[in-house]
Amino acid sequence: VVPGETALAFYKAKNPTDKPITGISTYNVIPFEAGQYFNKIQCFCFEEQRLNPQEEVDMPVFFYIDPEFAEDPKMAKVDLITLSYTFFEAKEGQKLPLPGYQ
Amino acid sequence: MSTAMNFGTKSFKPRPPDKGAFPLDHFGECSAFRERFMECLRDSGYESSACRQRAMAYLECRMDRQLMANEPLEKLGFKDLIDEKSEAKPEK
Numbered sequence: 453v454v455p456g457e458t459a460l461a462f463y464k465a466k467n468p469t470d471k472p473i474t475g476i477s478t479y480n481v482i483p484f485e486a487g488q489y490f491n492k493i494q495c496f497c498f499e500e501q502r503l504n505p506q507e508e509v510d511m512p513v514f515f516y517i518d519p520e521f522a523e524d525p526k527m528a529k530v531d532l533i534t535l536s537y538t539f540f541e542a543k544e545g546q547k548l549p550l551p552g553y554q
Numbered sequence: 555m556s557t558a559m560n561f562g563t564k565s566f567k568p569r570p571p572d573k574g575a576f577p578l579d580h581f582g583e584c585s586a587f588r589e590r591f592m593e594c595l596r597d598s599g600y601e602s603s604a605c606r607q608r609a610m611a612y613l614e615c616r617m618d619r620q621l622m623a624n625e626p627l628e629k630l631g632f633k634d635l636i637d638e639k640s641e642a643k644p645e646k
Contacts, residue, residue: 458631459602460609462588478568492571493630494622499575509578510588514613516631 456519458493463511463537467503474502477539486533489521500542511537577621584615610635 453459467473477497481487495513503509513535521527579585591608598604610632616622628636 453602457603460591460612462592494573494576495571496576496578498570501578509580510585512576
């Protein structure tokens with residue numbers, strides 16, 4: 453991946469159960485210091501996604517590494533950045549408290 | 555456990571994506587495009603730059619099927635590929 457150039461990556465998720473699952477995912481970037489240079493244009497994360505029983509779907513991430521990464525002396529030895537996602541099941545009935553919501 | 559060296563370490567703050575979330579491609583409408591892109595990556599030794607044409611095609615597939623908000627491809631970092639395309643077809 454070239455800093456500044458947009459890139460596409462794919463993950464796959466499968467629901468191996470016989471019930472639909474609604475989940476939400478969050479991500480992590482290693483090394484930690486590279487995270488500030490990692491820019492997601494669009495991905496499958498942060499919003500609830502529903503997977504039907506036995507369903508397997510592609511989960512794309514469209515991103516770019518900030519070109520300033522190449523200027524940062526602290527990043528000089530970094531030639532591998534790992535992006536990982538964790539999918540959490542969204543719990544039924546768990547709602548964010550909204551102001552004024554009865 | 556934390557040592558004095560961790561003083562001032564920030565916790566990782568995930569940021570939401572610039573343009574929001576991709577809806578899931580439940581029917582695999584763009585799977586063929588993904589496959590072609592992945593094929594290119596494997597063949598090129600996972601050089602992202604070599605496969606931008608196919609990445610663009612995948613995103614175009616999504617846009618055509620309402621699986622991604624329409625956005626001019628030039629704004630998604632594909633301006634050079636678009637310019638190449640229009641140079642190759644002067645009649646269009």
